[in-house]
Amino acid sequence: MTAMTCSGAAVALALWAALGDAAGAERASAVVGAIVGLAGLVASVYALRRGGSEGGGAVRAGGRGAVAAGGSVIGNAIGADSRVTGAVPAPRGAAGPDRPVSARGEGAVAAGGDVAGNALGEGGEVGG
Structure with a gap:
């Protein structure tokens, strides 16, 4: 009303x-x-x-361990015994995706922005 x-x-x-x-x-x-x-x-x-997505883009992850991000993915440890040590790089300030971001399948990873300084998988490590 x-x-x-x-x-x-x-x-x-x-x-x-x-x-x-x-x-x-x-x-x-x-x-x-x-x-x-x-x-x-x-x-x-x-x-x-x-969903409140201003860009109208869909971000979806499907499958065991799948990861999808609509923006930058910086300084993350994903997986058993994974770690990020030291300084994490700063994002470049890039805008989010202008189209859908999708990750499908076991362990799939997708991002709509920067991907830096990440430890992905079992026992992964990123040092600064």
Whole structure:
């Protein structure tokens, strides 16, 4: 509902309560409140399902151990006994992907930005 519609409904309910049946106005306001609450819930679920991705790109990972990132992947240790030591390189400030990023299959890795200073796999190590 728009703000004007909500304001109009509030004024109508107040007039109904002041000039007529207060009990009826109370029931009507409960119904209007329930409808507005339901509309808010629907809007929230829609926003969450959309994912809030401003670029509109989908980032998906499928398969055991698959990793997909929509931006830079810098200074991470992924895998058993993996570690990154020392200074981690700074990202170059590149924007996120302008198309979907996808990683499919066991252990697949995909990124939409820089990939630097990462230890991937079992026992991997990156030193600075």
